[in-house]
Amino acid sequence: MNLEYYLLLCSNPPEIEPLTQLNYPWFEDTFLPALREFARETNFTSFYRAHENYYAGDLRIYENALRTLPPDEFMGRSAGVHDVTYELLHPYLVAVHGHSFSPKINGTEIWGAGGMLPLVRRTPQRTLRNYKTARDTMFGLPLNGDYVVSENLNELLYLGFVYHELGHDVTVPEIYSYPNLTSLTYFVDAIREDMPYLSRYDMHFWSRTGMLYEGFADAWENYAISHVNENYTLPAINMQKAWGEFWVEWLLNRTAYYSKLSRETGRPFSDYVWKILDEMRKFASPENVSEVYSREVPVTPLRAFDRGAGLGRVVVVYGTANPDPSGTEKDRETAKRIAENLEKFYSQWTSPVNVVVKPDVNVTESDLGELSYSSVARSRTGL
Known part of the structure; x- marks a missing residue:
């Protein structure tokens, strides 16, 4: 995953030059030269150009999706975020798993999303386009062949991916500076106890706080998508609950409340992340977390x-x-x-x-x- 993230910070093949300071000597001195050599030897850029029309189909979906909810307007209005440049990197020249993308390049702070839309995720029904372009499976399992042919659902899936990653950008710094974060690990432990195999193959469970920051990103995604299609939000929440995120509906409500408060006070939404973390103990305490989990997570x-x-x-x-x-x-x-x-x-x-x-x-x-x-x-x- 580190390799994929750092590839987002490089220019396209065949040059593949770092766009900012990486501080990753092995990547720059060993990996990138090998990748450049591969690109030259296989004439990879020519291969790409022969398929540009196909890749352009993905870009049209992203463009149409972003028109329905432009990030600069929504993040400014709902999160009080200003003086940030938004970029969506769809690296069709190199397959990269989706990441938040938040470097500072030449003094400009950039937020956005980079990579391909993942397939095995906490997301409702997939589409034909997503099925064709997905690059990840679960332990080599065949991809789920059930899909919907729908341009509108294509756009919602891609828009959700973008706002999930923007949710990381607006919340992760505050989450990881929260002094009592480890006191909330019982939220993640409840999932790991009930679904130990899930916590083995989803890397967000590999740390005891990973699913906490995923929950905040999912809640921000749900909040954003609710402004476009409220009918999509409920199945999205149910899928996330099925993945064990028993707090996600409550967190969506808190996200909506503090986004409204952010607009009223002029303070950025990030100022309220610690307050939400404090309130999580009221939603589920260490003493009743199993009861809340059982109530919220469906049998699937x-x-x-x-x-x-x-x-x-x-x-x-x-x-x-x-x-x-x-x-x-x-x-x-x-x-x-x-x-x-x-x-x-x-x-x-x-x-x-x-x-x-x-x-x-x-x-x-x-x-x-x-x-x-x-x-x-x-x-x-x-x-």
Whole structure:
């Protein structure tokens, strides 16, 4: 991830020159020369130019999305941010995972987003364009082939990505200067306890405070998108809760409140980040955090599959009551594919997970009693 971030601070191939002081000798002295050599030897720039029309399609989505909610206007009005230049870097010459982009280049402070829109994230339904251009998968799993063909949803996804990263820019400095930040790690610990496998493959859980700053960015994204399409905000919140962010709806409400207060007082929104962090203890204390978590986080396949990792066994059940024999056979094949994907999914777990395929007529009381509702995956035609 560091390499990808620093690539955003360089010019396009084949030069790939740093645009600002990097203070990363290995990157500048070893990695960049090798990348330049690769670009020259493969004539990579010519390859790109032959596909410019395709890449231009992504840029049109970004341009249309940003017209609906221009960052300079919205961030000035809602966060009291001024004297900042906004840039969106879509590095189609080099695949880069999405990052916030906040360098100071030639004395100019820049905020924005850089990189490709990630696929495996806390985001509602994907689109065909996103499916085609995604560069990340989860442990080599096949990309989810279910998608919506919708230009409007394309634009909302890209706009959400931009405002998520701007949410980092406006909150992260205050979050990490907050003197009592470690006292709030019980918020993240509640997720890690319930979904230990999720916290293994999502890098934001690798520190005990990572999901706190992600929560603030998600809340800012939700707040921004609510000004464009309120109908999108609810499924976005539910997906984030499904990822364990049980505080995100409450945090959206606090974000809206303090953004309004920022406009009234003329103080920047960042001035209120510490106050929100103080208030988090009122929303969920160390004593009642499990109760609040259980109330806010829905039971989802993600939680079920995570439970399976802890138990070491998952039963994938397919139905046999289909009057069409070919339908039952299709269900069995679907169950086998699900099992194969789950075996890949669990490949990074600390201990083996036994994935079993069974017809419904062979499921025993022992299976149900041992695994409970949360670790029995059911395969049905059309699902």
